[in-house]
Amino acid sequence: MKLNNIIFMGTPQFAVPTLQKLAKTKYKPKLVITQPDRPKGRKRKLQSPPVKIAATKLQIPCLQPQDVNKPEVLQKIAEFKPDIIVTAAYGGFLKKKIRKIAKFGCINLHPSLLPKYRGAAPINFTLFNGDEVTGNTIFKIVAKMDAGPIIFQSKYKIKPEDNYTVLQQKLAHQGADDVMKALLMIEADDFDITPQKHSLASYTKKIEKQDLQLIWSKPAIDIYKKVRGLAEKPAAKTKFRSKPLKIIEIVLTDTDSKDEPGTVVQVIKQQGIEVATADRNIIIKRVQPAGKNIMSAFDYSLGLQPQPGEKFQNGA
Numbered sequence: 001m002k003l004n005n006i007i008f009m010g011t012p013q014f015a016v017p018t019l020q021k022l023a024k025t026k027y028k029p030k031l032v033i034t035q036p037d038r039p040k041g042r043k044r045k046l047q048s049p050p051v052k053i054a055a056t057k058l059q060i061p062c063l064q065p066q067d068v069n070k071p072e073v074l075q076k077i078a079e080f081k082p083d084i085i086v087t088a089a090y091g092g093f094l095k096k097k098i099r100k101i102a103k104f105g106c107i108n109l110h111p112s113l114l115p116k117y118r119g120a121a122p123i124n125f126t127l128f129n130g131d132e133v134t135g136n137t138i139f140k141i142v143a144k145m146d147a148g149p150i151i152f153q154s155k156y157k158i159k160p161e162d163n164y165t166v167l168q169q170k171l172a173h174q175g176a177d178d179v180m181k182a183l184l185m186i187e188a189d190d191f192d193i194t195p196q197k198h199s200l201a202s203y204t205k206k207i208e209k210q211d212l213q214l215i216w217s218k219p220a221i222d223i224y225k226k227v228r229g230l231a232e233k234p235a236a237k238t239k240f241r242s243k244p245l246k247i248i249e250i251v252l253t254d255t256d257s258k259d260e261p262g263t264v265v266q267v268i269k270q271q272g273i274e275v276a277t278a279d280r281n282i283i284i285k286r287v288q289p290a291g292k293n294i295m296s297a298f299d300y301s302l303g304l305q306p307q308p309g310e311k312f313q314n315g316a
Contacts, residue, residue: 003187007082009033013050014172015088021176023058030080036064069095106141111171115201118146125204127229136175138182149193152182163231214238216262220277239313248286255281262312272297
């Protein structure tokens with residue numbers, strides 16, 4: 001099957017490597033569809049999604065409908081006579097009519113080994129749960145969320161230094177290669193469609209504000225996994241001296257906690273701030289104070305001079 005006319009749908013930075021890679025090949029999209037510009041920041045200034053910015057640089061026409069399933073949008077898509085629609089983190093539900101426009105239908109890049117971690121936050125939950133292996137799945141989109149048959153999967157062994165931001169970038173770039181492989185397989189008619197085992201499915205929910213709160217009375221390993229799964233953005237949140245503070249990186253120690261959870265045990269020169277939890281101490285390595293850049297926890301301590309016995313408070 002020849003894939004001459006491709007439409008790409010995506011919105012955040014995760015989708016950009018795939019768009020950029022496709023644009024360098026015979027699979028360069030004829031049209032890009034992304035979410036509308038949204039107000040962001042304190043000044044609520046309209047900001048274009050990363051995919052729109054990339055599409056503009058690549059000189060690919062871009063649509064930003066409020067609802068991609070509206071008849072007038074479907075008509076515009078149909079005018080391109082797509083052979084296939086490729087999506088990656090588009091952020092909207094595709095109804096049956098849009099899935100039927102392209103000859104092959106719609107395929108999606110999803111950063112988990114489906115059926116594990118369907119839903120909005122697969123990379124976060126991979127790290128929250130301390131998984132050692134993850135990967136990408138290319139599947140054909142059906143009505144049920146992330147439940148379509150699998151065309152291609154690739155695995156990635158998670159490294160100790162992989163936090164959410166790092167892992168997302170790695171899977172995004174690996175995903176660009178995965179989409180290319182899937183398109184070549186489809187065009188050569190050299191692939192098997194494998195139904196997902198729905199009984200093994202697990203689901204992730206969108207990360208909400210309350211999910212960012214660090215609870216110091218939790219075991220150290222739970223705090224570590226939460227920090228890792230949210231770093232560097234949106235980041236786990238706490239408070240110190242009633243001021244909000246994002247915790248970007250921590251390390252575990254073998255020292256049993258003797259103080260109340262959240263208590264500063266000591267500041268270790270050039271290392272960070274040692275803090276008690278429910279079972280053993282952790283060392284805060286990197287932080288981000290409100291309105292400032294990420295910095296080492298030791299540098300942060302030089303200004304505030306946290307004293308043993310002071311406490312970090314739960315807070316989002």
